[in-house]
Amino acid sequence: MPSGQDRGSQARGEAARARRSGGAEAALEPLISSALAPLGVELDSLDVVRAGSRRVVKVVVDAEDGIGLDEVASASRAVSAALDAADAEPQDGGETGALFGGPYTLEVTSPGVDRPLTRPRHWRRARRRLVSARLVAGGELTGRVGACDEEGVTLLVDRTLRRLAYSEVERATVEIEFRPPAEEDLRLLADDEAGHDRQAAGVEQDAHAEGVRSNTEEKSQ
Incomplete structure (x- = not known):
């Protein structure tokens, strides 16, 4: 397994190659992600x-x-150090400071409350929160986020659980709330999440059993 220093050098090399092929974001993503990984922090957008x-x-x-x-401050220091190190490395021709072609300013922030929910992990982090979703087919829903996976999410809409595939959602954002959610809503979501977890565990066990059975059949042949 490569060390943190090796990963940093590899990421800087990838950044340099990506920059030569064009695209500042593509050049920086591996470098910044590598700097954030030891902190348990993810690059959400760049x-x-x-x-x-x-x-x-x-x-x-x-x-x-x-x-x-505190985590944002630590992330800012880590990213700043990684960018400064990459910018100081000699590029083609031996010059330094070529990562951006000049001076740069770094801004590191956390997602705002109005950040659209565009990835499964965004929905996971919004569990139990109230969201407003505009649907691809038309219309809008306002509901509380329940069980979610890589394919879709369950929303509690007017005390009714509704399953939505992410592909059905055109845009969704978290709503600002001034009162805590009703206990009954939280109970319904907790029951649904427990059922979802049991179903996921059952699918995993079935897949494992099928794998064991296939291996056994191969050995017996």
């Missing part, structure tokens, strides 16, 4: 924009259980 003679690198970070100010 945007590089020009502001006058400078580049502004906007990094949004998140973690499985949410992220606080």
Whole structure:
């Protein structure tokens, strides 16, 4: 297994190659992700924009259980160190400072409450939260997030559980709430999540049993 230093060097090499082929975001993603990994923090989004003679690198970070100010500060220091190290490395021709082609400003933040839910992990982190979803087929739903997996999510809409595939959702965002959710809503979601977990465990056990059976049949032949 490569060490942290080896992973950093590899990521810097990938960044340099990606930059030569074009695309600042593509160049920086492996470098920044590598810097964040030891912190248990994920790169949620990355945007590089020009502001006058400078580049502004906007990094949004998140973690499985949410992220606080201290974690954002640690992530900012780690990303800054990684970018500075990459920018100081000699590029083709021996010059340094070629990562951005000039000065840059780094901004590291956590996701805002209005961040669209576009990936399964966004939905997982929004469990029990109230969301507003605009559907591909038309119309909108407002419901509380329950069980979710890689394919879709269960929403509690007016005390009724509704399963949605992510492909059915055009856009979804978390709603700001000023009152705690009703206990009955939380109970319904907890029961549904428990059933979803049992079903997922059953599927995993069936797959394991099928694998064992296949291996046994192969050995007997």
